[in-house]
Amino acid sequence: MNPITLFLELKIDALKKGQDNAKEALLFLTTIINQAQKNHTYFIFSDKVSYRPEPRNQVAKLFEDCYQLFSLQNKGDNRLIRILIFFKGSVHDNFLIRLDDERKLCEIEDIEMGEVSNRGVASICLRNLETVLIQTKSASRVIAGLSPHHYTRRKHLYHFYRKNGYQIMHEVTDTTWGLAEKIL
Numbered sequence: 001m002n003p004i005t006l007f008l009e010l011k012i013d014a015l016k017k018g019q020d021n022a023k024e025a026l027l028f029l030t031t032i033i034n035q036a037q038k039n040h041t042y043f044i045f046s047d048k049v050s051y052r053p054e055p056r057n058q059v060a061k062l063f064e065d066c067y068q069l070f071s072l073q074n075k076g077d078n079r080l081i082r083i084l085i086f087f088k089g090s091v092h093d094n095f096l097i098r099l100d101d102e103r104k105l106c107e108i109e110d111i112e113m114g115e116v117s118n119r120g121v122a123s124i125c126l127r128n129l130e131t132v133l134i135q136t137k138s139a140s141r142v143i144a145g146l147s148p149h150h151y152t153r154r155k156h157l158y159h160f161y162r163k164n165g166y167q168i169m170h171e172v173t174d175t176t177w178g179l180a181e182k183i184l
Helices: 003-035 121-136 148-163
Strands: 040-051 062-073 079-087 090-092 095-100 105-111 141-146 167-170 178-183
Touching: 003 040, 040 121, 062 121, 079 121, 105 121, 121 141, 121 148, 141 148, 148 167, 148 178
Parallel strands: 105 141
Antiparallel strands: 040 062, 062 079, 079 090, 079 095, 095 105, 141 178, 167 178
């Protein structure tokens, strides 16, 4: 085998093992945090997200690590789920999510990705949110209101929710709310 090929394969293998070790460390840290908490349960996820470089760049697609810390309030009416996103050296708090225990319903009230949009972060967070909901048996469905404020972006919103497995139950208009729903 070519020594350069061997070196590269070993380097790739070491990076994969390093990432696996980092994930195990995060799981261990999450366990320690949860043992010390009474009011919240925490979940930490590490994912790869796509980064779309400037058009003048020759690189088609790169992948970067994105960490999400989910904080689930254990008690209370309309419990909150908070998602902190750690990406490219910054912390983002882009989701407003509530749980309705009585109706076994999770409601996404707002997603505003801002500077981390168009990289797949929101889709990854939705997938991880569903994992949290299923693991904790907190909700059997997720709904998202589509605001008339976003009427001009409705096609983009429909595409986003549909690609993540949601159905558009009511279309948004410039004067009425729309609704997307996913059964878990």
